[in-house]
Amino acid sequence: KVRSVAIYGKGGIGKSTTTSNISAALADMGKRVIQIGCDPKSDSTNNLRGGRSIPTVLDAIRSGKKIEIESLVHEGFGGVICIEAGGPEPGVGCAGRGIIAAIELLRQQKVFEEYRPDVVLYDVLGDVVCGGFSVPIREGVAEQVYTVTSADFMAIYAANNLFKGIKKYANSGGALFSGIIANSVTLPIQREIIDDFASRTGTTIAEYVPRSETITRSELLGQTAIEYDPDSEQANVYRSLARTLLQNENKYVPKPLEAEELKEWAASWSDRLLTEKKNDARAGLES
Ligand code: ADP
Ligand code: SF4
Ligand code: MG
DSSP: OOEEEEEEEOTTSSHHHHHHHHHHHHHHTTOOEEEEEESTTOOTTGGGTTTOOOOOHHHHHHHOSOOOGGGTOEEOGGGOEEEEOOOOOTTSSOHHHHHHHHHHHHHHTTHHHHHOOSEEEEEEEOSSOOTTTTTTTSTTSOSEEEEEEOSSHHHHHHHHHHHHHHHHHGGGTOOEEEEEEEESOOSHHHHHHHHHHHHHTTOOEEEEEOOOHHHHHHHHTTOOHHHHOTTSHHHHHHHHHHHHHHHOOOOBOOOOOOHHHHHHHHHHHHHHHHHHHHHHHHHHHHO
């Protein structure tokens, strides 16, 4: 049975980096993988293809010409099938509806039947869980959802919004949540903040992914860490995450915080940090 997973998160948080590395790790394990970029940036699969971009589904639909599905489906590292939904012309049209149109087209053209994947990964921009961006959660497109977040408040805010979206559709056959991918976690405080948010929202952590120079370097070559430096620590982290994704049967409805609760939660952290700062300053004076 195919495992379909949506990976959400705010813009620039590391969704595509994480998703591509998971795809590459899964391909390395012999799995057939399709990665579908659902972000108007259309660069989800670039690091599986030497930094090169591919034509998008929406551009093809917009061109009005007969659609040649072969021109939209490209192989990347390890045979990963790469697809980009694309986005609207900036300032015109709606990105969310683009995702709907792209997924419809892939279904019509029987792409999943033809390529028979073990895993389908949707890399979805999730700043806003509006009608369109929630498509992979609704209507049985993805079964399991993960979110990439750092310890930064705006990333956590986006994760909390995603939890609201999942909760909304959970009773009508929507996808369920399977875990937080904590990205760019280097300092203990970052881990503590994300752990605390997870415990407040009744969610679990799938993996802690450190901020890493291996990524900075591999990205410049248009590669994943799996391809660029397969023996690196970072590659091992993504391999472990890929195994988790394959085996994780844990699916549940998260308990999002209300707007006020989220503010109070953030305020409790800033109080704590201020107290620590004062104590540090006092200790500095005394010594
Ligand atoms: P998104 O897809 O969420 O918009 P990207 O995956 O494109 O974000 O990542 C944004 C930037 O952050 C990229 O330059 C990427 O290399 C960098 N990045 C993401 N995760 C890490 C990490 N763990 N270590 C170092 N750099 C990272
Ligand atoms: Fe587009 Fe979202 Fe508005 Fe629907 S709700 S029209 S998908 S922006
Ligand atoms: Mg991206």
